Amino acid sequence: MEERDLIERVQRGEKDAFQDLMTPYQRKIYSLLYGMVWDREDALELTQEVFTKAYRSIRGFRMASSFYTWLYRIAVNLALDFRRQRMTNPEIHRAVDPPNKERPDSTLLRKELNEHIRMTIAQLPPQHRAILLLREVEGLSYKEIAQVMGCQLGTVMSRLHYARDGMRRTLTPYLKGED
Amino acid sequence: MPGCNHMASLLDKYVDGELRPEERVSVEEHVKGCHRCHRELQELTTLRSRLQEAVEEGVADAPLARIWEGVADRLETPTIMEQMWWEFKGLFSSFRPRTALAWGTAIVIAFLVIFPFVTSPPTPRVVVESVESEHPVMIFQGDDEMMIVWFFVEEEGKEAMR
Numbered sequence: 001m002e003e004r005d006l007i008e009r010v011q012r013g014e015k016d017a018f019q020d021l022m023t024p025y026q027r028k029i030y031s032l033l034y035g036m037v038w039d040r041e042d043a044l045e046l047t048q049e050v051f052t053k054a055y056r057s058i059r060g061f062r063m064a065s066s067f068y069t070w071l072y073r074i075a076v077n078l079a080l081d082f083r084r085q086r087m088t089n090p091e092i093h094r095a096v097d098p099p100n101k102e103r104p105d106s107t108l109l110r111k112e113l114n115e116h117i118r119m120t121i122a123q124l125p126p127q128h129r130a131i132l133l134l135r136e137v138e139g140l141s142y143k144e145i146a147q148v149m150g151c152q153l154g155t156v157m158s159r160l161h162y163a164r165d166g167m168r169r170t171l172t173p174y175l176k177g178e179d
Numbered sequence: 180m181p182g183c184n185h186m187a188s189l190l191d192k193y194v195d196g197e198l199r200p201e202e203r204v205s206v207e208e209h210v211k212g213c214h215r216c217h218r219e220l221q222e223l224t225t226l227r228s229r230l231q232e233a234v235e236e237g238v239a240d241a242p243l244a245r246i247w248e249g250v251a252d253r254l255e256t257p258t259i260m261e262q263m264w265w266e267f268k269g270l271f272s273s274f275r276p277r278t279a280l281a282w283g284t285a286i287v288i289a290f291l292v293i294f295p296f297v298t299s300p301p302t303p304r305v306v307v308e309s310v311e312s313e314h315p316v317m318i319f320q321g322d323d324e325m326m327i328v329w330f331f332v333e334e335e336g337k338e339a340m341r
Contacts, residue, residue, distance in 0.1 A: 015254075019247060026246055031238045035230075044242060048249030055254060114233040135195060136227045137234050142197055161191050167230075168222050174229065175222045 003067060010058050018055055025068065026051075028138060029075050035133040036079040036126075038118045046082060050075045065147060072138070072148040076130045083126050113174050120170040128163040135160055183209075186216050194223045 009017035029050055034043035053074050061070055121129055127149065134140045134148060145156045168175060186209050192198045193206045210217045319327045 026243055027238065027241075030241055030243060030246070031234050034237045034241070035234045038237070040237060040241060043237075044245060045249065047246050048253060051246065051250045052253040055250070110232075110236075113229065114236060117230060117233040132230075133234070136230045142195065157191065160195075164191065164223065164226060167226055171226065171229070172222070175225045 004063065007058065007061065007063070007067060010055070011061070015055075018058075022051055022054070025071055028068075029071065032072065032075055032133055032138055033079055035121070035137055036076075036129060037082060038122070042082070046075070046078055049078055053078065066144075069140075069144055069147045072134065072140070073150070076134075076148060079130065080126050113171075116171060116174065117167075120167050123170075124163050124166055128159045128166075131156055131159045132163040132167070183213060183216055186210075186213070187219075190216065190220055190223060194220065194227065 003021065006017050006021040010021055026047065030043055030047045033046045033050070034040065037043055037046065050071070054071055057074075061067070121132070124132065131145055131149060134145045135142075140148065142153055142156050142160075145160075146153050149156065186206065189198060189202060189206050193203065198206065210220055315331045317329045317331075319329070
């Protein structure tokens with residue numbers, strides 16, 4: 001069934017169609033949110049929150065924009081709100097995920113690199129972080145990112161450049177001699 | 180061949196596939212002969228793959244099945260607006276015509292009694308200025324920013340105004 005039909009069914013109040021509509025997006029939304037908060041449980045809770053909000057506000061969705069940019073916008077806004085709350089309530093910060101001992105291929109170097117990436121991303125301004133993830137991980141075009149973030153194309157490009165520049169400066173030792 | 184400074188702004192767009200075909204060719208030709216830009220381009224593509232791998236590691240064993248448990252729980256919990264609506268509807272769930280009429284009458288009477296006290300009395304016009312002269316002048320100003328100027332002229336023993 002086409003996405004448009006599913007959206008219309010959910011808008012008419014058919015709750016069952018909602019899971020069919022959202023299933024293709026659940027992994028994408030989760031990965032974006034994981035990149036924003038870098039914690040599995042927080043990312044899970046935020047994904048649930050995004051889907052709940054999407055269900056409750058889908059009647060207001062007009063087909064003028066694409067559904068996934070609408071969904072990403074909800075996700076980014078909730079992630080930014082979440083970060084703001086964390087900034088004002090630092091005591092509820094969770095610890096970094098413990099090392100996963102079940103995976104034999106998770107080498108120390110990879111762990112170290114991922115930890116560096118996590119720390120470097122954490123230092124980026126939230127809006128820059130969202131744009132970086134939407135481009136690098138989700139593969140959205142500049143135009144789509146501008147729609148999600150509600151900003152100009154030029155702003156997307158400058159923030160993306162700034163974010164990459166910051167990442168590259170910190171991660172240079174890990175980026176040299178590759179490929 | 181364009182210089183490195185010009186290239187810097189194009190390399191991001193190049194890796195993002197946001198350049199026109201002729202611009203892509205221009206970047207590729209420059210990068211072939213420029214070690215610095217070549218390295219920068221490599222770093223950009225490596226950064227992307229490292230970032231994707233780092234996120235993927237966290238997502239690989241993500242408990243995606245649990246998403247729907249949480250969504251179902253949340254959807255069963257009413258929002259504040261829904262709660263308020265149900266409370267409002269609950270007021271009328273045991274609707275009795277006589278009770279409703281009695282309540283309605285009481286509300287109207289209460290409104291009529293309270294209304295004169297809560298409405299502010301009209302602001303009286305105030306005399307801003309009066310000038311004593313051969314023809315007295317009085318200036319009134321109301322709260323609606325309207326100004327009235329009165330001239331008093333005595334004519335044959337009676338007072339007239341202009």
